[in-house]
Structure formats: structure tokens, C-alpha cells
Amino acid sequence: MNPVLNPVLDLLTIRGTVTGAEQLSSRTRRLRIESPQLAGLAVEPGQQVRVLVGGLTLRTYSIWHYDPSGAVELCVLDHAADGPGARWGRSVAPGAQVRLRRPEGGFTLRPEAAHHVFVGDETASVAFGAMLAALPADAVVSGCIETATAADRLPLTYGDRLEWVLRGETSPADAVRRLAPAPGGIAYVAGEARDVQAVRRVLVQEAGWDRRAVLTKPFWTPGKKGME
Secondary structure, three states, rough: OOOOOOOOHHOOOOEEEEEEEEOOOEEEEEEEEEEEOOOOOHHHHHHHHEEEEEEOEEEEEEEEEEEOOOOEEEEEEOOOOHHHHHHHHHHOOOOOOEOOOOEEOOOOOOOOOOOEEEEHHHHHHHHHHHHHHHOOOOOOEEEEEEEEHHHHHOOOHHHHHHHEEOOOOOOHHOOOOOOOHOOOOOEEEEHHHHHHHHHHHHHHHHOOHHHHEEEEEEEEEEOOOOOO
16 A cells, blocks of 8 residues: 555654565464654553554554564454455555554553453454563463464463463353452453453452453454454
8 A cells, every 4th residue: 555645644644664474373464564753652562553454444453563663563363354454464565555553552561460361362362462572581471362273373472371262162251260360460351342341240240350450452343344
């Protein structure tokens, strides 16, 4: 996609260049986008960017890695749909010019927590990856990540401390019941909206977690446009 010459876009977005693309899992491509305007930003693990993927269509992608010299790495999941985001994610290649907004979002790592619980699915794995990579080696980590197949699993730091389940084997809420994480830490719960709500209820109502210690981010809802 070539940059659009528009004064409003110049104010709201950054011009970037795709400089790398590789397959990170069976359905996930890692894209590196570089721009001098991305240098030196205060980016927190777990944040996201919004990218123009066709005309004025925006799609939101979690940041896999931020390079303060002026680059972000995004992971684009192929949902087997045919919307503008899906088509862009499959076809964009090094050399492509893109427009994106600056990193944003409050679903971010709380490094001071005594322990960290991660619960989500493929759509949450990218944000979780950035958070886990920022934790120290002695961090106490647990949780559950659901994927459609084992080939959809991303290479996550401390991934061996997480329970990986296949969709249909068990629900995320039941997985959390089985894990029974003790209150006193921070839980990061993201993915399909109904699963996020169910996991939050288990942690707060059944396990006794302070609701302020359960951070939630519904990344998608079945049938909702813009989630392809």
C-alpha cells in the first residue's frame, strides 16, 4: 500500500516501511515495520498499534517486539477470512509502505506483581509474548493458552510454565479452575469476549481475586466485522 497524501493522515499516523516478514507459526506472520518516527517512544509490553490496511480501513495488532531505534514487530494471525485485514496480512511484503498510529493501550504488563497469570487464545499470544519477554528470569508465571492446533503456538518466553490446550478440549474458565491460581498477583485475560468474561468471573467470584488485579482485553467476538 502506497502512502496516501493527506494532511489529516500525516497528523494522525506514522509513515513506515515493512522491512521483514516471516512465518512465526502455522497461521501467524511476523512483520517488521521501521520508521524514524517510531524511535525513542515509551512503549509498554502489551500495547498495540492500528494500521491502515486498505484505503481508510484500520486494523489493530499487538506489538510482538519494540525496537527503540525505530521499529515495531507485529504478528498477524490468518483467520481464513477475506476481509481487508486478512488480505493485507497475507500479502504485505518487505518494501511495502504503510501507515500506522503510535503505540497505545492500557492492557500492559505490571512488572511489580508477585506473580503473573496469563489466560487467552491465539489472539492474545502476541501481547502475552511481549509481556513475558519483559519479565525477569525468576518471575513466577502460570496460566493457560488455547489454540486451534499445536502448530498455532507462538514461541513464548516461559511457555513451558503455561498450560497449552487445544480448542474443544476444555474451556479457558475450566482450565483456570483446574490451575487454581492464588490471589495476590496480576492476571492478564484476553481473547474471545465471552471467554474473557467467564475467566474473570472464575477468578473474582470463585477464587477470591480482587477485580482490580484482573486485567481484561476482549480481542474478538464471533460474527463481529473488523475481527477477520
